[in-house]
Amino acid sequence: MFRKLALVLVVLAMLIPAMNVVANDNELTVYHWWTAGGEKEAIDAVFDLYHTVYPGIALVENPTSGGGGGIMRAQIKTMIMAGNAPDTFQLTYGSGMLASFVDALEPIDDIWGNIPVPAKIKEMGTIDGHQYGIPLNIMRNNCLWYNKKLVDKIGIEMPLRSLEDFFAACEKAKAAGYAPYAIGAGAGQEFWYAHIFEQFLLAVPNGGPAYLEKLYSGEADPANDPAIREVLEAWKYLKESGYVNTDYGALTWDQAGDLLISDRAVFCQMGDWMKGHLTCAGWKPGVDFGYQPSPGTDGMFTLHLDCFVLPKGAPHPTAARKWLSLLGTKEAETAFCPIKGATPPRLDAFTDMYDEVSQDILAAFRNPNTIIVESAWAAPPEAWLGAYGSMLSGFFEHPNVDQGVKDFAETYSIVFE
Amino acid sequence: MYPSCHPVLLTSKNLRKQYKVCIEDVERNGKLQNRKRTIQIIAFLTPALVLVVTFVYVFLGWSGWLSLTDWKGLGGSAEFVGFKNYIKMFTNDRIFIKSLKNTLVLSGIFIGVTVPLGLLNAILLDLGLKARRLFRMIYLIPLSFSFVVSATMWLWMYAPESGAINSLLRIIGLGSLTQPWITSSSQSLLSLAIIYIWQFSGFATLVYYAGIASVPQQLLEAALVDGASTFRKYVSVVIPLQRPATITTVVLLLMYSLRVFDLVWLTTGGGPGYSSQILATYMWRVTFNRNQFAYGSAIGILMFFLSMAIIIPFLAIVRRRGEA
Numbered sequence: 001m002f003r004k005l006a007l008v009l010v011v012l013a014m015l016i017p018a019m020n021v022v023a024n025d026n027e028l029t030v031y032h033w034w035t036a037g038g039e040k041e042a043i044d045a046v047f048d049l050y051h052t053v054y055p056g057i058a059l060v061e062n063p064t065s066g067g068g069g070g071i072m073r074a075q076i077k078t079m080i081m082a083g084n085a086p087d088t089f090q091l092t093y094g095s096g097m098l099a100s101f102v103d104a105l106e107p108i109d110d111i112w113g114n115i116p117v118p119a120k121i122k123e124m125g126t127i128d129g130h131q132y133g134i135p136l137n138i139m140r141n142n143c144l145w146y147n148k149k150l151v152d153k154i155g156i157e158m159p160l161r162s163l164e165d166f167f168a169a170c171e172k173a174k175a176a177g178y179a180p181y182a183i184g185a186g187a188g189q190e191f192w193y194a195h196i197f198e199q200f201l202l203a204v205p206n207g208g209p210a211y212l213e214k215l216y217s218g219e220a221d222p223a224n225d226p227a228i229r230e231v232l233e234a235w236k237y238l239k240e241s242g243y244v245n246t247d248y249g250a251l252t253w254d255q256a257g258d259l260l261i262s263d264r265a266v267f268c269q270m271g272d273w274m275k276g277h278l279t280c281a282g283w284k285p286g287v288d289f290g291y292q293p294s295p296g297t298d299g300m301f302t303l304h305l306d307c308f309v310l311p312k313g314a315p316h317p318t319a320a321r322k323w324l325s326l327l328g329t330k331e332a333e334t335a336f337c338p339i340k341g342a343t344p345p346r347l348d349a350f351t352d353m354y355d356e357v358s359q360d361i362l363a364a365f366r367n368p369n370t371i372i373v374e375s376a377w378a379a380p381p382e383a384w385l386g387a388y389g390s391m392l393s394g395f396f397e398h399p400n401v402d403q404g405v406k407d408f409a410e411t412y413s414i415v416f417e
Numbered sequence: 418m419y420p421s422c423h424p425v426l427l428t429s430k431n432l433r434k435q436y437k438v439c440i441e442d443v444e445r446n447g448k449l450q451n452r453k454r455t456i457q458i459i460a461f462l463t464p465a466l467v468l469v470v471t472f473v474y475v476f477l478g479w480s481g482w483l484s485l486t487d488w489k490g491l492g493g494s495a496e497f498v499g500f501k502n503y504i505k506m507f508t509n510d511r512i513f514i515k516s517l518k519n520t521l522v523l524s525g526i527f528i529g530v531t532v533p534l535g536l537l538n539a540i541l542l543d544l545g546l547k548a549r550r551l552f553r554m555i556y557l558i559p560l561s562f563s564f565v566v567s568a569t570m571w572l573w574m575y576a577p578e579s580g581a582i583n584s585l586l587r588i589i590g591l592g593s594l595t596q597p598w599i600t601s602s603s604q605s606l607l608s609l610a611i612i613y614i615w616q617f618s619g620f621a622t623l624v625y626y627a628g629i630a631s632v633p634q635q636l637l638e639a640a641l642v643d644g645a646s647t648f649r650k651y652v653s654v655v656i657p658l659q660r661p662a663t664i665t666t667v668v669l670l671l672m673y674s675l676r677v678f679d680l681v682w683l684t685t686g687g688g689p690g691y692s693s694q695i696l697a698t699y700m701w702r703v704t705f706n707r708n709q710f711a712y713g714s715a716i717g718i719l720m721f722f723l724s725m726a727i728i729i730p731f732l733a734i735v736r737r738r739g740e741a
Binding site: 074080186246249251387395397 | 572578600
């Protein structure tokens with residue numbers, strides 16, 4: 001009797017590791033924050049591709065919306081700290097964001113291999129000589145969107161090359177009775193102030209890509225650097241001249257886009273995801289709306305990317321590595337990017353399925369003379385957007401430049417504490 | 418269970434002997450029953466007790482320990498730093514001080530308005546108005562909304578250009594009274610307080626309505642015999658007897674207002690600037706945005722002690738007076 005029982009236990013003990021191997025090959029848990037229209041369909045297309053290539057692996061997705069991924073990142077941190085890491089999760093691809101998570105990630109240099117991307121893109125994801133994320137799509141941040149009918153009607157000559165051109169255009173729009181510049185940074189979306197600040201910082205005389213890089217790496221001295229004061233002064237002028245919609249503090253970014261769609265506002269500075277919002281409303285590029293690089297940022301391409309990573313302690317690392325290998329292919333980028341309205345990072349990715357705006361963005365990205373700049377979403381520590389969202393929202397309401405410089409410097413010390 | 422054991426029925430010696438046996442049997446069975454019952458109670462309580470101890474007290478203790486370290490989460494080591502985080506809060510973090518002030522001001526406005534409003538509503542209902550049931554339902558509807566729904570709804574209503582409140586003011590010719598509401602740093606806290614009051618005044622009404630209904634009828638009749646007016650009846654008899662209802666309402670509302678997160682997070686996010694930043698939203702930012710898990714834990718522990726500072730005197734009063 002006891003012999004039989006012992007035999008059964010020994011057999012079971014031998015089977016347990018084998019069962020684990022089977023489990024490792026059969027399941028993949030993915031966390032991401034793509035839940036809105038367009039982006040959900042886009043990631044579903046990649047899931048379909050994964051199912052096709054690896055039909056034996058069950059894919060369990062956990063979409064978590066909110067806060068530009070902030071809610072999901074908080075959830076992931078608690079899961080990792082509890083020793084319950086998922087197999088893979090979405091993360092903003094950039095030096096600051098990856099560095100915030102690097103202690104919890106496995107290097108994936110072997111999977112990265114030789115993905116053909118511009119050197120700057122590879123450098124953005126390299127922490128201490130290792131790669132940690134496979135980028136899936138690019139988002140261009142320095143875009144100015146405009147209502148083409150209103151621009152033509154008012155008689156504004158596009159494109160606008162500098163902040164001076166932009167302010168002159170705003171003056172014309174205001175005189176014609178329209179809100180010149182639509183901002184939507186309400187409902188807990190104050191981080192857009194940090195996004196807009198970046199556009200201005202690239203355009204002011206003492207700003208530019210080199211200063212932005214210095215600022216985001218914690219090596220700047222904002223209390224004394226003239227570029228910070230120049231941006232705050234430009235914002236003060238923008239606000240006090242009445243160029244901004246009065247309800248900027250109550251709207252979300254897409255509601256700011258709606259002000260263009262309803263012919264109430266002329267310009268809106270937002271990343272290339274605004275294109276999807278405008279086209280969903282039935283607007284056609286070149287007919288109803290136009291796009292150009294943010295004034296004063298010609299030749300620059302500020303961006304951040306989305307990537308997926310391999311956390312330490314992932315329960316199904318084999319399936320996760322297969323997922324990451326797939327994401328690095330042209331096919332995955334082609335399945336995802338056109339639906340989401342994003343741009344593929346691979347230089348050899350297919351291009352013929354993109355519309356004219358995306359083609360233009362793609363051409364700028366692939367132009368070897370373009371200066372690629374990591375945006376506020378990617379380069380600084382994770383705390384940047386939240387901390388500067390709060391600080392700059394206070395400044396924008398009551399623009400006091402001297403106090404603004406002090407507050408900016410104080411926030412800088414908090415972010416890089 | 419043993420009806421034949423009743424002593425009146427036991428007359429003969431033999432029967433008395435039987436009775437003795439019977440009593441011993443009852444006692445033995447009673448002990449057995451009691452033991453069984455005790456085991457059952459323990460069995461039923463244990464799972465809940467284990468869960469509460471694990472997920473409340475153990476994690477509370479863990480947070481308390483974390484707050485005395487410099488732990489930054491994800492892979493970082495935790496060095497013991499004593500009360501450094503608590504000292505930093507009060508000496509070197511103006512955003513924390515602002516958040517603490519905002520939390521207390523918000524709670525003050527919220528309680529200061531909601532409690533009297535609840536009492537007034539309850540008295541109006543008690544006066545026997547027509548359509549009393551309808552009013553009771555109207556007062557209670559906001560309480561049934563989830564805070565996410567309330568936040569979204571009020572966000573729409575507060576919008577300076579297209580919101581319902583300013584639009585209504587313009588329609589009725591009071592355009593000069595339109596306000597920036599939550600988009601203004603001077604009004605954001607007050608605007609949030611209005612949402613709280615709207616959502617919870619029905620709760621206060623309900624507690625007071627039950628309190629008024631429990632006033633002894635003979636006291637009200639005595640007041641009537643003494644010729645007290647309706648106003649005098651409420652001021653001299655009904656309201657003084659609402660002390661238990663007031664304590665319950667104030668404590669429960671304070672507990673909520675000290676730990677509220679969702680309403681603020683979804684409407685203002687703590688802004689503009691830090692004008693509506695409260696302890697709960699600041700704790701979230703510090704912990705998950707800045708990855709300062711130890712400092713975030715310290716803020717959480719402080720919030721816990723703030724709540725305790727309210728609940729312990731309340732429990733003491735209830736215990737002393739035997740009121741609930």
